Amino acid sequence: MRFTLNLSVVAAAAGLLGACAGTSASTPLPMATIHYDHQGCPTQPDLGAALSLTPEKEKAAHTVTTPVRAGTGCLTWAGKATPYVVYALPADVEDKTFDVGASLESQRIFAPEVTVLDAQGAPTRTFARDQFLYRGGVYSVQFRARPGDAYVLVTAAPELVGKAYDSIAIGTTTTSAYTGYGSASWTVGNDNAQSRTFSYEGSAQVSVFDSDTKEAAKKPG
Numbered sequence: 001m002r003f004t005l006n007l008s009v010v011a012a013a014a015g016l017l018g019a020c021a022g023t024s025a026s027t028p029l030p031m032a033t034i035h036y037d038h039q040g041c042p043t044q045p046d047l048g049a050a051l052s053l054t055p056e057k058e059k060a061a062h063t064v065t066t067p068v069r070a071g072t073g074c075l076t077w078a079g080k081a082t083p084y085v086v087y088a089l090p091a092d093v094e095d096k097t098f099d100v101g102a103s104l105e106s107q108r109i110f111a112p113e114v115t116v117l118d119a120q121g122a123p124t125r126t127f128a129r130d131q132f133l134y135r136g137g138v139y140s141v142q143f144r145a146r147p148g149d150a151y152v153l154v155t156a157a158p159e160l161v162g163k164a165y166d167s168i169a170i171g172t173t174t175t176s177a178y179t180g181y182g183s184a185s186w187t188v189g190n191d192n193a194q195s196r197t198f199s200y201e202g203s204a205q206v207s208v209f210d211s212d213t214k215e216a217a218k219k220p221g
Contacts, residue, residue: 032108032197041074050088093145099207101140110202111160117151
């Protein structure tokens, strides 16, 4: 009886493992989208749909990541159709630094163009390509808001789409030790060359860094 029970358990476990194996098939990684053929896009962003950059509670760092997909709103900007995301800046911007751009995905990066807007949606500031840097896993520009700034618009940069960003992910550790024959060192791990393509789709990302998180506590309730 015990032998039969064990066989049943083994059979059940095998079936479970088989089911898991069947459902764990690898999902293809999203590739870069290098064509964007939307037509009839509005010429002004929908400010009423702006995503808030104000956290529920003051914090030193607050990040909002937004997928940019085929169904993301489109905009005719600088004479070209582009997907876009618009964010509403916090009311108190004096003590905040904004990091705006796109997060790196496995095979692609959304090609970000960043424009600061006033309360009516008119541009107040744009950023040159050499102001964008790779900061960890984000390709972005950093800035402090100015009086009159109310929104930040993230669109795609057509001239960047299709270009590759190559990097090396270093995951090695070197250890040194003294032996009877002198010193020796060895390295474990690997260096992985990585290449990503700028895309019309990906993930837009905004981080807000607050230098005075006690500000809310100072204000009367």
